[in-house]
Every structure is written in C-alpha cells, then in structure tokens.
Amino acid sequence: MLALEVEGLVKTFLVKRKPEGFKASVRSLLRPEWTEKTAVAGIRLKAEAGETLAFLGPNGAGKSTTIKMLTGILHPSSGHARVLGMVPWKERAALAFRIGAVFGQKSQLWYHLPPADTFELLSRMYELGRADYLRRRDELVERFELGPYMQTPVRKLSLGERMRCEIAAAFLHRPELLFLDEPTIGLDVIVKRRIRELIAERNREEGTTVFLTSHDPSDIEQLCRRAVVIHHGTVIFDAPVERLKREVLTCKTVRLKLRDGARLLEKLPGGVRAAEAGPSAWRLSVDTTTASIEDVLAAFVGHCAIEDMTIEDPPMEDVIRAVYEGKAGGRPAEEGTV
Amino acid sequence: MSTAVSLTGGRGSRIRRAAGIARYVLTCWKLNLAAAMEYRASFFMLAVMMFVNNCIWLVFWAIFFNRFPAVNGWELRDVMLLWGISAGGFGWSSVLFGNYPRIAPIVANGELDVFLTQPKPLLLNVLVSRMSLTAMGDFLFGVAIYALAGEHTLIGAAKYALGLLISGLLFLFVTLAAGSLAFFFGHAEGMAFQLFNGLVALSTYPTDIFKGTARIVLFTVLPAGFISYAPIGLLRRFDGTFVWLAAAAVAAFGLLAVSLFAVGVRRYTSGNRMAMRG
Incomplete structure (x- = not known):
C-alpha cells in the first residue's frame, strides 16, 4: 500500500528583489521588483507504507518546502500529491489525525509547562480515549525514558x-506516517543515536512510515532503508541507502590533535590519507571500503600520544557532489520510484 | 491503526467532532492558565497593574465630570459603564482568544506551521493557544465597574453581558481581519497594531463627542461606536435598532475576518524562524 504518492509537485514563491543601499530602498518602496523563485520543481515520488525514507539535499534544495506541502502547511503552485490517500492541502485536518510531524526548529511542546501537560493536550487534540491515552503515554514514557x-x-x-x-x-496518536524535518539538529552524538534507535523501534513495532530529512549522513545510514536526494527542487537520486553507503558514503574524516612533541605514525595505514597536516593537528581521510575505522583508530591510539580526536561523516554537500559526479547510480526522478 | 474519530458523514459524527473540539478548547484554556501561573508574581502584577491603569482613567473622567456634570447628555455613570463594557469586552476576548492581536506577526513569521499539522480547526486553534495576562485585569475591572455603577437586576445583568459580548467580538473580529491582511501584504503588523490601538482608544470615549465624518467612521470601518454607544443604546434604554445594528456589525466583521483568514491561509508561505509555544 502506498503511504504517499507525489506527481509533478511544484512550489514557487515571489521574492522581492532589492539592491543594497538607501536609494534602492526608496526605489523599491515606489516600484518593488519581484522575482519568482522555484523551491520545488516537479518532484515525483512514491513511498510504501512502513518504509523508512531519507529525503536529502543541501540547504535550499526544497526538502522542507516539500514536507510542508505533504503535511498540508503549504498549498502547491501545481502538481498532485496523496498522503495516506488524501490530498494534504484539501483534507488537512482529517490527514493530521493520521500523520505526525516533528520540525527540529519548531516545537509543539509548551515552553513554560512540563511535557506531561502537552501530552494531556495532545490526547484531547487527537481525541484519544482516556484509558488508551494513559496506556500509550506510559508506554512512550518508558520506551523514551522520559520519567525524570x-x-x-x-x-x-x-x-x-x-x-x-x-x-x-x-x-x-500512533501516526501511520511520521515526517521528521532535521530532528537531530544540534544534538550530541549519544542523544542522536538514542533518538534514531527509538524512531527505528516505532517503525519496526508499529509499522510507522518514516519520512526523514537530515544533514547528518549517520541519520540516514542508521535509520533509513531508502534515500531520495533532491537538488534545485528535483529528485536526482533515488535508491536503497545500502547503495548510497557503498558508493558514496565511503569516507570518514578523522581529526587528531597530538600532545606537544608527539609524532604521527611514520607510515599511514592503508586506506588513510592526510588531507591536512600541521605540527600537532591532522585531518585524515579514511576510505572505509579498504580500511575499517576500528583498525585505523587502534593503530593511532596504540602508537601516538593523542590529546583529542573526532570522527566525522562526509558533509552532505560532498554526498550531493558525489551523486552528481555519478559515483552512485540511483534512478532519476523521471523514471519513477519504488 | 489511528484512534482518531471519523471526520466525515453523519450527525453523530458531527456531534462527536464538536464535543472533541470543545474538550480540546477547555483543556487549552486550562493549560494557558496553568502556564500563566508558572510566574505567579508576574501574573498578579500584570493583572493588578492593568486594573489600576484603568482606574486612573476613571479618576480623570471623575475630575472632568465634577467640573462639567454632563457632556452631550453623558454623565459620569455612563462613562464608567462605557469603560466597563470596553475593558470587560476586551478582557474576556483577550483571555480566551489571546492570539487575536498577534495574528499578523504569527503569519509574517511563519508560526502557523505547527498549528497546520494539528487536526483542529486552524483559526480556533491559533486563537485559543494564548491567554493575555493583562487582559484578566481588564475583565475584572469591567465586572467591578458593573458592580459599582450597573443596574443590579436580572435584565440589567443580561444587558451588560450582551454589551460585553458585542464589545469582545468586535475587538476580536476587527483585529483579526486587520491581522489577516498579513497573508496578502506580508508585514501588516504595524497597520494591524495601529488599527487595534485606534479601536481600543476610540471605544473609551463617549460616542456623542464625535460628529460628521468621524461618527460615520466610528460606525463603519472602525466600529468603536457600537461599543462606546452601548451605555446609552443598550444599558440606559434598550434601543432595538442600535442593538440589531451592533449585532449585524459583529456578524459582518466576523464574516470578513474569517473569510480573509481562510482565503489568506492558501497564500501562507511559512518560514524558517525558530518557534515555541508559550
């Protein structure tokens, strides 16, 4: 069964253009100039119920705008979409009973009240039966470890x-489809991992379809089975995450800071190259297809006096660039998906 | 899988839906009050300060009427009841639907997103999600004025309640209509704020001191006249024509406000500003 079906979805905005300076401000007041900006340019997409789909792209690619159209927040300029069989912008309230949305930058919790009060309000909002609500709340509090x-x-x-x-x-309210717009933004590694585990658990146990946007490749690797990459408002890659991992996410960056006077290994392990080298700080690129990250770390920890060390995924921009350069062979939007 | 009620078909379903909305609104008001009382000192200070602020204006009018006992037929008691209706009406509408003066900034800053993902009627959901603390003082002031200068009979109380209803709804609908222009013009906050302030200010002066064009304005585009004439046309003597016209004005501005909001939402452009419910 399809959870969502999108065909030729377009969203354009009128943006006021104003050159810098006071004179331009006055001119703009009298004769404003508008340009049309296309945020989403004909997206075509399908997702099966129960899928975990990563919706990726650099800033300004149109991810959030697409999510806002699929949740009924924005009306599209043209195109069609059905989410759980409903047109989001026409059947917004009915759809809202069956979907959930988490925006990393917009909270639905009441700032001055404890979460228990917001849960109470949400139980009224989604018209949950009292006993059902209390059972569900206790279950989530336990699984998400929210007691304290x-x-x-x-x-x-x-x-x-x-x-x-x-x-x-x-x-x-047991949403059938959950939209997550950068839910891990600004969180530390441990919290991010826990949140991913919890979302994956709900997907496994309740079959919730997950539609996730993120700038963190680890979110995609650990949570999603399918990746859709968009750029300039169109889908440029659509394939299983395994393929994205195998063909694009093959590189990790290790930053090392050595103690004063300490020296790096005479010879770097295979699959490791120095991207930046300083007297005590190094940025190393590790090709995870030829070297396991554990072996590389063991080699450094065993032989160097390390003051600090971080491991990073490649930035999303590099992933997009790799997709553009054809390193990964996903299907383009025109051929459809699923 | 969802436990949500069906939104389509059947009278029973509509009744269930209405009951669900009523329960939600009541919970919202309860939590608004709880959130306000998180800062007890601030809560009481703001309410008391607004009460005192209104009293100062009445002292000014008392001094005025001490020198000039009647102005175009208006006496101190009428002006007191005028303040009772104006402040009381503004008070209840801002306590129960506290977001109505903020519609323009909410739209311009893209703060409708969270409300739009929720399954309750959008406008009602937005309006009830905030409670004005200072307005509590206004409402209590209005009730205190009625207790002091009003007609203490069942009919007198009913007429005062009708005055409060007309006044509160006019504040709500006129300000909502002005705020909804933000969907069309972007930054309409300034204009909506000025209109709201104008309505509040003009609703606290006796209608009969305005003549000609100003009076026409007061009973059309900025309908403060339907509030400020209530002490005469509703409380002192029940003028059926005035009351029906006031009810028609409420209905007309209500229709205008709700229509502007409904049409405007289709043009809503959202935003990327950080937002959190207060």
Whole structure:
C-alpha cells in the first residue's frame, strides 16, 4: 500500500528583489521588483507504507518546502500529491489525525509547562480515549525514558531531553506516517543515536512510515532503508541507502590533535590519507571500503600520544557532489520510484 | 491503526467532532492558565497593574465630570459603564482568544506551521493557544465597574453581558481581519497594531463627542461606536435598532475576518524562524 504518492509537485514563491543601499530602498518602496523563485520543481515520488525514507539535499534544495506541502502547511503552485490517500492541502485536518510531524526548529511542546501537560493536550487534540491515552503515554514514557522529565517545565530541559519528548509526543496518536524535518539538529552524538534507535523501534513495532530529512549522513545510514536526494527542487537520486553507503558514503574524516612533541605514525595505514597536516593537528581521510575505522583508530591510539580526536561523516554537500559526479547510480526522478 | 474519530458523514459524527473540539478548547484554556501561573508574581502584577491603569482613567473622567456634570447628555455613570463594557469586552476576548492581536506577526513569521499539522480547526486553534495576562485585569475591572455603577437586576445583568459580548467580538473580529491582511501584504503588523490601538482608544470615549465624518467612521470601518454607544443604546434604554445594528456589525466583521483568514491561509508561505509555544 502506498503511504504517499507525489506527481509533478511544484512550489514557487515571489521574492522581492532589492539592491543594497538607501536609494534602492526608496526605489523599491515606489516600484518593488519581484522575482519568482522555484523551491520545488516537479518532484515525483512514491513511498510504501512502513518504509523508512531519507529525503536529502543541501540547504535550499526544497526538502522542507516539500514536507510542508505533504503535511498540508503549504498549498502547491501545481502538481498532485496523496498522503495516506488524501490530498494534504484539501483534507488537512482529517490527514493530521493520521500523520505526525516533528520540525527540529519548531516545537509543539509548551515552553513554560512540563511535557506531561502537552501530552494531556495532545490526547484531547487527537481525541484519544482516556484509558488508551494513559496506556500509550506510559508506554512512550518508558520506551523514551522520559520519567525524570515529564514534570519539569520544558524551558528547563536540555535540547536532547526536549527532542526526545518532542518525538515521543509525535508518536502519541500512533501516526501511520511520521515526517521528521532535521530532528537531530544540534544534538550530541549519544542523544542522536538514542533518538534514531527509538524512531527505528516505532517503525519496526508499529509499522510507522518514516519520512526523514537530515544533514547528518549517520541519520540516514542508521535509520533509513531508502534515500531520495533532491537538488534545485528535483529528485536526482533515488535508491536503497545500502547503495548510497557503498558508493558514496565511503569516507570518514578523522581529526587528531597530538600532545606537544608527539609524532604521527611514520607510515599511514592503508586506506588513510592526510588531507591536512600541521605540527600537532591532522585531518585524515579514511576510505572505509579498504580500511575499517576500528583498525585505523587502534593503530593511532596504540602508537601516538593523542590529546583529542573526532570522527566525522562526509558533509552532505560532498554526498550531493558525489551523486552528481555519478559515483552512485540511483534512478532519476523521471523514471519513477519504488 | 489511528484512534482518531471519523471526520466525515453523519450527525453523530458531527456531534462527536464538536464535543472533541470543545474538550480540546477547555483543556487549552486550562493549560494557558496553568502556564500563566508558572510566574505567579508576574501574573498578579500584570493583572493588578492593568486594573489600576484603568482606574486612573476613571479618576480623570471623575475630575472632568465634577467640573462639567454632563457632556452631550453623558454623565459620569455612563462613562464608567462605557469603560466597563470596553475593558470587560476586551478582557474576556483577550483571555480566551489571546492570539487575536498577534495574528499578523504569527503569519509574517511563519508560526502557523505547527498549528497546520494539528487536526483542529486552524483559526480556533491559533486563537485559543494564548491567554493575555493583562487582559484578566481588564475583565475584572469591567465586572467591578458593573458592580459599582450597573443596574443590579436580572435584565440589567443580561444587558451588560450582551454589551460585553458585542464589545469582545468586535475587538476580536476587527483585529483579526486587520491581522489577516498579513497573508496578502506580508508585514501588516504595524497597520494591524495601529488599527487595534485606534479601536481600543476610540471605544473609551463617549460616542456623542464625535460628529460628521468621524461618527460615520466610528460606525463603519472602525466600529468603536457600537461599543462606546452601548451605555446609552443598550444599558440606559434598550434601543432595538442600535442593538440589531451592533449585532449585524459583529456578524459582518466576523464574516470578513474569517473569510480573509481562510482565503489568506492558501497564500501562507511559512518560514524558517525558530518557534515555541508559550
């Protein structure tokens, strides 16, 4: 069964153009100039119920605009979409009962009240039966480990604690499809991992379809089975995440800071090259297809006096560039998906 | 899988839906009050300060009427009841539907997103999601004025309640209509704010001091006259024509406001500003 079906979805905005300077401001006041900006340029996409789909792209690619059209927030300029069989912008309220949405930058928790109060409000909003609500709330509190935070005003929670509450709240009414727009933005590695585990668990146990946008390749690797990459408002890649990992996400960056006077290995292990080298700080590129990250770290930790070390995924821009350069062979939008 | 009620078909379904909305609105008001009381000192200070602020204006009018006992037939008691209706009406509407003066910034800053992903009627959901603390003082002031200068009979109380209803709804609908222009013009905050302030200010002066064009304006585009004439046309003597015209004005501005909002939402462009519910 299809969870969503999108055909030729387009969204354009009129943007006021104003050159810099006071004179230009006055001119703009009298004779404003508008240009049409295309945020989404004919997206075509299908997703099966129960899928975990990563919707990727650089800033300004049209990810959030697409999600906003699929949740009924924005009306499209043209095109068609059906989410759970409904047209989002025409059947917004009915659809809202069956979907959930988490925006990393927009909270649905009440800032001055504890999450328990927002959960109460959401139970009324989604018209949950009392017994069902209490059972569901307790289940989510246990699985998301929210017990210590449920009675604390949201303003006093850390970002990680708040996001866990936020995502648990989005699952309260058992949405069939959950839209997550950068849910891990600004979170530390441990919290990110826990949030991914919890979302994956809901997908496994309740069959919730997950539609995720993120700039963090780890979100995609660990949570999603399919990746759709968009750029300039159109789909440029659509394939299983395994292929994206195999063909694009093959490189990790290791930053090393050595103690004073310490020296790096005489010879770098196979699959490792120095991208930047300084007297005590190094940026190394590790090709994970030829060297395991564990072996590389073991080699450095065993032989160098390390003061600090970080491991990073390639930035999304590099992923997009690799897709453009044809390193990954996903299907283009015109051929359809699934 | 979802436990949500069906939104289509059948009278029973519509009744269930209405009951669901009513329960949601009541919970919203309860939580708004709880959120306000998170800062008890600020809550009481703001409410008391607004009460005192209104009292100062009445002292000014008392001094005025001490020198000139009647102005175009208006006496101190009429002006007191005028303030009772104006402040009381503004008070209840801002306590229960506290987001109506903020519609323009909410639209311009893209803060409708979260509301649009929720399954409740959008406009109602936005309006009830905030409660004005200072307005509590206004409402209590209005009730205190009625207790002090109003007609203490069942009919007197009913007429005062009708005055509060007309006044509150006019504040709500006129400001909502002005704020909804933000869907069409972008930054309409300034204009909506000025219109709102104009309505509040003009609704606290006796209608009969305005003549000619100003009076026409007061009963058309900026309908403060339907609030400020209530002490005479509704409380002192029940003028059926005035009351029906006031009801028609409420209906007309209500229709205008709801239509502008409904048409405007189709043009909503969202935004990327960080937002959190207060």
